[in-house]
Amino acid sequence: MFSFFKRKPKEPAPVPEQPASAPVAPAPTPATSFSTSPAPAADTPSAVTPSPITPAAITPPVQDVQTEAPQPAEIVAAPAPAPEQKRSWLSRLKAGLAKTSSNLTTLFIGARIDDDLYDELEAALLTSDAGVEATLFLLDALKKKVKEEKLTEAVQVKAALKTLLIDLLTPLQKPLVLGQYQPLVMMIAGVNGAGKTTTIGKLAKHMQTHQQSVVLAAGDTFRAAAREQLTIWGERNDVTVIAQESGDPAAVAFDAVASAKARGTDVVMVDTAGRLPTQLHLMEELKKIKRVIAKGMDGAPQEVLLIIDGNTGQNALAQVKAFDDALQLTGLVITKLDGTAKGGVLAAIAKTRPVPVYFIGIGEQIEDLQPFNAQEFVDALLN
Structure with a gap:
């Protein structure tokens, strides 16, 4: 169960209680059911898609009084698959x-x-x-x-x-920690065709199954189809998408963080335009987006993920090095391991630039994105 943050009451009390202005939250619903109550409107200049956000309760579940502060939870899978799955x-x-x-x-x-x-x-x-x-x-x-x-x-x-x-x-096997920041801001980067926007949609669903509310920022303002694609994933997952038809992607990211802070949203995922690491002016724009996000929230983005096409071979290692130098990556997601992918590039990454691999993907379905497990991966290679 994840621990959530709440505002402290004005006067201390011996037993934790809700602030006077807030009703007592009910016990959390199972991960498979989601709230559909609309969230308050965000005061941001960007257009928000009509799909309502699905906020996870930020009040801790009712439980016995404890003396130790609850710890952040780790996202491992969503939910644990059945044996046949x-x-x-x-x-x-x-x-x-x-x-x-x-x-x-x-x-x-x-x-x-x-x-x-x-x-x-x-x-x-x-x-x-x-x-x-x-x-x-x-x-x-x-x-x-x-x-x-x-x-x-x-x-x-x-x-x-x-x-x-x-x-x-x-x-390289490291879980993605949730509940440590409010909100957790994730900046998502990658080259064109790596499956970046689709992966964001899958990750949003994973977050929701762990009772995390999500807002998506359509920071790829160069490609209209990218905004539309992200909006479709937002509607499919019943989450809000912050978008602009044109303009500065850094401003979209800033607005999304401000909206998440106002709404009490748990996770912000910022999509960015796909680009090659050799396009230096575009890499500079990525750095700008990261700086602007930091102005909207101290310490953000806490996660900077690179999406890599598993079929790109040694070029994937070059991408990791370039994006890590520019953005200081915190994690990787390897996609498309269902075709001609050779897989050995993970060994190259581990030896040369050991950035954690949070997830690997083998297909288009939500369940096709799973946390990276070194034992399972090597079993697939050498059994």
Whole structure:
């Protein structure tokens, strides 16, 4: 259960109670049911879509008096999938990574542990977009492990490689913390075609299943279709979208933060125009958006996420480096791992620029976006 922040009453009381001006909040409804009561209008210059916001209650649920302050909750999945859904997710993830999995696993079938095996493994890792640095790191560690543990069977070497990959990727496995800020402001960046706007819609649904109210900011003012697409996701999830037909995307972001503060909204997600990191003037605009958001709320944005197309290979690593240098990324979302994605780029990211991977996506449905789990990912590659 998430902990929410509330305004302190004017006079202290020995037992926590609601402020005199606010009615006592009912016990929270299950994550699958949402409030449809309209939110108060925000005093912002931007146009707001007619879909009402679905605010999560900001009053803590009724519970026994406690002496310790409640802790922020972590978003893990929304909600926990049924066993058959989990099996379906893992099977589709494995199917998406099938090419790399085949290249790696077939090496160990009846193989002798010699230099030829290591050479073939090196080629397979490089082909999977693991990159030179991560590939050499894994090979050196594997040779050392084989020698120290006196491994003599190919299946043992495969298991050793699996362990090394899990150890390498586990630092990227980090949950997205909710309830720590009011509101939590998330700035979403990425190149054109990475699935940025669609991912924002999926994340909004994930937030709602964790009883978080959401407002979306259509900061991609260069592409009219982007605003329309985000509005559709807003209507689908029953959340407000702050948008302007034209103008400064930084102003849209500022208005969205102001609206969220006025409404008591839990999460603000700011969409930005897709751009290549080589477009320096556009990268400067991203920096401006971040500065303007900070003026609207101290410490914001608390999360700066980069959406990456899983099929872009080593170019994904270049994107991470460029956007991280410009914006100081706090997390990544890897999308489209359901096609020709090779998957090895996560090893390159882990070794070269270890920005946490919050989510990975394998399709267009809401449930196709799931928190990154290093064990599951490596299982899909090497089982």
